[in-house]
Amino acid sequence: MAVDLDKCTGCEACVTACHAENNIPTVGSQQAARGRAMHWIRVERYYEGNFPDVRVKFRPVLCQQCDNAPCEAVCPTYAAHRNEDGLNAQVYNRCIGTRYCANACSYNVRFFNFFNPEWPKPLHLQLNPDVSIREVGVMEKCTFCVQRIKAAKTTAKAENRTMVDGALQPACAQACPTTALVFGDLNDPNSRVARLSQSTRGSKLLEDLGAEPKITYLDKQPWHEPDAY
Amino acid sequence: MNRTLTKPIADDLVRPLFQTSIWFYAILLATGTVVACGAVAWGYQLWYGIGVSGKRWPTFWALYLTNFVFWIGISHAGTLISAILRLVNAGWRRPVTRCAEVITVFALSIGALFPIIHLGRPWLAFWLFPYPSAREIWPNFRSPLAWDFFAINTYLTGSVLFLFLPMIPDFALVRDRSTGFRRRVYGALAMGWRGTTKEWNRLESAMQIMAIAILPVAVSVHTIVSFDFSMATVPMWHSTIFGPYFVAGAIFSGIAALILAMAALRKALHLEQYLLPLHFDNLGKLLLLMCIFWGYFVFSERLTVWYGNEPSEMAVFWATQRGAYAPLYWTMVVCNFVVPLAILSNPYTRTIVGCVIASCGVVVGMWLERFLIIVPSLTHKQLPYSWGTYQVTPVELTITAATFAGMILLYTLFAKFVPIISIWELKAGLPSRQDSTALPPGSTKAEGAHS
Numbered sequence: 001m002a003v004d005l006d007k008c009t010g011c012e013a014c015v016t017a018c019h020a021e022n023n024i025p026t027v028g029s030q031q032a033a034r035g036r037a038m039h040w041i042r043v044e045r046y047y048e049g050n051f052p053d054v055r056v057k058f059r060p061v062l063c064q065q066c067d068n069a070p071c072e073a074v075c076p077t078y079a080a081h082r083n084e085d086g087l088n089a090q091v092y093n094r095c096i097g098t099r100y101c102a103n104a105c106s107y108n109v110r111f112f113n114f115f116n117p118e119w120p121k122p123l124h125l126q127l128n129p130d131v132s133i134r135e136v137g138v139m140e141k142c143t144f145c146v147q148r149i150k151a152a153k154t155t156a157k158a159e160n161r162t163m164v165d166g167a168l169q170p171a172c173a174q175a176c177p178t179t180a181l182v183f184g185d186l187n188d189p190n191s192r193v194a195r196l197s198q199s200t201r202g203s204k205l206l207e208d209l210g211a212e213p214k215i216t217y218l219d220k221q222p223w224h225e226p227d228a229y
Numbered sequence: 230m231n232r233t234l235t236k237p238i239a240d241d242l243v244r245p246l247f248q249t250s251i252w253f254y255a256i257l258l259a260t261g262t263v264v265a266c267g268a269v270a271w272g273y274q275l276w277y278g279i280g281v282s283g284k285r286w287p288t289f290w291a292l293y294l295t296n297f298v299f300w301i302g303i304s305h306a307g308t309l310i311s312a313i314l315r316l317v318n319a320g321w322r323r324p325v326t327r328c329a330e331v332i333t334v335f336a337l338s339i340g341a342l343f344p345i346i347h348l349g350r351p352w353l354a355f356w357l358f359p360y361p362s363a364r365e366i367w368p369n370f371r372s373p374l375a376w377d378f379f380a381i382n383t384y385l386t387g388s389v390l391f392l393f394l395p396m397i398p399d400f401a402l403v404r405d406r407s408t409g410f411r412r413r414v415y416g417a418l419a420m421g422w423r424g425t426t427k428e429w430n431r432l433e434s435a436m437q438i439m440a441i442a443i444l445p446v447a448v449s450v451h452t453i454v455s456f457d458f459s460m461a462t463v464p465m466w467h468s469t470i471f472g473p474y475f476v477a478g479a480i481f482s483g484i485a486a487l488i489l490a491m492a493a494l495r496k497a498l499h500l501e502q503y504l505l506p507l508h509f510d511n512l513g514k515l516l517l518l519m520c521i522f523w524g525y526f527v528f529s530e531r532l533t534v535w536y537g538n539e540p541s542e543m544a545v546f547w548a549t550q551r552g553a554y555a556p557l558y559w560t561m562v563v564c565n566f567v568v569p570l571a572i573l574s575n576p577y578t579r580t581i582v583g584c585v586i587a588s589c590g591v592v593v594g595m596w597l598e599r600f601l602i603i604v605p606s607l608t609h610k611q612l613p614y615s616w617g618t619y620q621v622t623p624v625e626l627t628i629t630a631a632t633f634a635g636m637i638l639l640y641t642l643f644a645k646f647v648p649i650i651s652i653w654e655l656k657a658g659l660p661s662r663q664d665s666t667a668l669p670p671g672s673t674k675a676e677g678a679h680s
Contacts, residue, residue: 035285035617044614061612070462076372077356094366096356097279097349098374099289103607104461108287108615112349114280136278137349206611209462 001144001173002196003060005219007180010043010058017175018062021145023131025117038111040142041172060181062172063088063109063142064205064213071101071110079139086187086214087144095138102139106206107213110141144183145170165191186214238655242648243403245498252497253645260638267631270624271346279349281624288607288619291600293347294457296629298599299482300340301381301454302475303592306483307333308388309447310515312440321511323658324503327651328494328644329487330392335639336486337385339632344377346628373456380453384446391439394432397422398653451479458602464541465534465606474526478595481519481565485591488512490640492585494649503650506581513584516591517573524566544609544616554605557597564594 018024018041027036041062048055069088071080079095082088102110116136119127127133130147134140152168165184173181184193196202197216204213274281284291307329314322345354357368357378368375400419404412422428455475458466468474488509495504531550534542549558569587572578608617643649 031280034620035288036280037286042614044612046614059614061614073369073371074373074461076369076374076378078366078369094356095349096351096353098344098347099284099349100372100374100457100461102287102289103463106462106611108610108612111286112284112289113278114284115278136280139349209611211462 001062001065001170001184001214002182002193002199002202002216002218004178004180004182004196005057005059005217006201007178008043008058008060009178009180010045010056011177012043013175013177014041014060014172014181015039015043017171018142020126021128021131021171022143023117023127023133024140025113025119026123027115031114036114038113038140040109040111040140059205059217060172061107061109061205062215063144064107064211064215065142065144067212067214068210070104070106070211074100074104076100083146085149087146088141089143089146090139090141092132092134092138092140097137097139099139106209106211110139112139113137238659239402239406239652241502242650242652242655243406245645246403246648247407249645253641256637256641260634260641263634264631264638267628267635270627270631274346274624274628275351279347281622283620283622283625285617285619287610287615287617288604290347290603290607291619292621292625292629293343294603295596295600296632297340297343297347298454298475298603299596300336300343300632301451302479302482302595302599303486304333304336304340304384304388304483305447305451305476305479306336306487307331308384308391308443309333309480310484310487312391312443312447315436315440316444320658321508323654324500324505324650325487325491325508325512326654327392327395327647328490328649330388331640331643331647331649332483332486332490333388334385334392335636335643337381337388339635341381341385342632344374373453373460376453377457380446380450384443384450387439387443387446391436391443394435394439395651395654396647397432398424399648399651402652403648448476451476458606463606463610464539465545466602468530470526470530470533474530477519477522477526478598481516481523482591482595484512484516484519485588485595488516488584488588489592492581492588494644495581498644498649500650503655509581509584510576510579513573513579513587516569516584516587517579520566520569520573520591524570527562527566541609541611544613545605548605548609549601554601558601561594561597561601564590565598566594 018039019026022040024038024040027038031037041060044059044061046057046059048057065086065088067086069080069082072082072088075081076098077094077096079091080088080101081091097112099112102108102112113134113136117133128147130151148168148170152163156163163185165188169183170181173179173183182193182196184191186194186197188194196218199216199218201218201220202216203219205215205217207213282292311322311326311329314326345351348354357375359368368378370376397419400415401422401424404415404419407415452472452475455471459468459471461467491504491508491512494500531546534546548554568590572583572587604619608619610616
């Protein structure tokens with residue numbers, strides 16, 4: 001995936017779309033205030049400059065689907081593992097909830113089901129039947145909408161053709177009004193995402209940690225190191 | 230040990246087994262109540278989910294892992310210290326070894342509970358066992374948590390053996406002095422011990438082998454516990470110093486726990502004749518040494534981070550040094566370094582009371598140290614947007630209190646049913662025979678430095 005920060009308006013349509021597509025529980029205001037909110041994709045806001053000359057920068061952060069993923073190595077039960085498409089998959093049934101993966105992840109994009117999920121009526125009727133509900137005590141994270149990838153692959157195979165670039169989109173990219181999120185096959189050098197990943201505007205998030213994240217952020221202005229303390 | 234014993238040792242030391250004071254029941258009731266509360270709290274957490282604890286995004290580890298590291302640290306008192314003292318043949322070790330070794334077994338069992346308590350789905354904890362399954366899925370041997378599993382189990386097995394072996398002759402002694410059901414139980418525990426020369430020789434060589442074998446295991450256990458943290462690229466966790474730093478801290482807190490246990494036993498069971506000021510003085514010196522080691526490690530860790538000035542690490546550094554965690558941090562420094570150093574470096578204050586005060590400080594300080602390693606790092610990871618907080622909940626506090634009460638409960642029960650001072654070892658160290666039953670042959674020869 002490539003994320004064009006110059007296009008991102010911070011509207012958070014991706015966040016809402018992701019919640020709807022992936023049956024991510026809304027934990028309620030009380031639990032959210034206690035830091036239990038789950039957003040597989042979030043829009044981080046950073047502020048530059050001093051008042052009144054302030055500029056807001058938005059950065060959608062989701063699982064970076066690292067090639068050298070720290071979360072996978074530390075899972076004692078292989079719940080976090082690499083699937084054949086190169087995605088960092090999470091097997092909910094295999095997860096025992098050590099939460100080590102979430103600590104090892106420098107991007108903090110893994111979420112824990114502190115309680116059993118509940119949907120206030122009538123929201124329980126809008127659950128996506130293609131995505132399993134996660135029970136209490138397991139970790140979950142962005143899957144790049146693996147259910148859509150599987151469905152598109154199956155269709156392509158049935159119609160005896162290869163996948164078409166751009167035909168398949170995860171919910172966040174589909175919902176993005178400015179097409180800031182671009183999804184595709186990085187192994188296909190002609191795909192839009194592969195070309196964008198080679199852009200001179202491109203950089204990776206926390207690249208120096210060596211996790212080899214697969215998401216490229218495009219930004220014509222270099223980011224300043226955020227003032228950490 | 231040139232001192233005058235007013236009563237035969239064996240009579241004096243098996244007395245707690247046959248006489249029960251009202252305090253025994255009082256302690257049992259008090260600690261049992263707290264443990265029961267802890268069990269209820271854990272049941273509540275099992276029913277509703279880990280959300281009843283204070284953990285949140287991104288502070289996924291907190292109090293339970295603090296307790297885990299703390300108790301595993303305490304467990305380094307016994308077996309390690311006892312093994313070292315046995316190997317260097319320090320004569321003063323004799324009354325100390327058993328009450329030290331039993332701390333290891335209980336603290337390790339309690340510590341090993343916490344990784345299970347903290348699991349999201351504890352009923353599936355058995356997936357860490359490398360058992361052959363039809364699905365051919367093994368634990369992930371790349372995960373430090375799997376290493377933990379093996380390290381702790383090895384250490385627990387070794388420590389139980391190390392504790393049990395020298396208890397056999399004492400079980401035989403109690404067996405010979407009791408009747409009825411009690412005789413049958415101690416008879417089974419004594420495993421048919423008759424006290425022949427062959428049996429003594431085998432026991433001695435088994436203890437020698439165990440003492441040597443347990444040393445690398447003990448060091449590796451806390452190193453592997455430290456790997457849980459240092460293997461992750463979390464600011465202030467990802468450090469090469471963690472292995473020795475954790476081992477030093479573990480021995481440090483372990484000696485403090487041992488001093489507290491010995492002082493309590495001395496008062497409760499009237500062991501003033503056996504646990505002498507000399508023992509507290511020697512252990513106090515050991516505590517002082519570890520205190521200096523600990524200070525050195527903390528200084529090295531902090532200095533390198535500060536000098537390196539890496540932004541994400543500095544965020545954690547300043548959070549502990551002068552931010553939200555600073556009160557805890559400086560309490561830790563006072564409890565772990567200032568107080569023990571002041572008390573223990575002066576021979577006039579290195580008394581039993583002095584050692585107990587210093588040890589209380591160390592136990593509190595080392596608990597805080599574990600907390601300050603885990604929580605500030607997780608709340609200050611690389612992306613400032615995802616910084617978090619942590620607030621402790623009653624459920625966590627109850628479970629924590631229950632483990633401390635559980636330790637006291639187990640220790641009290643142990644001291645009630647097993648002679649807490651190794652009778653045969655004590656006799657073997659005496660210059661002349663006082664009581665000729667159940668004595669290892671050749672045990673009157675001078676051993677170690679008797680003072």
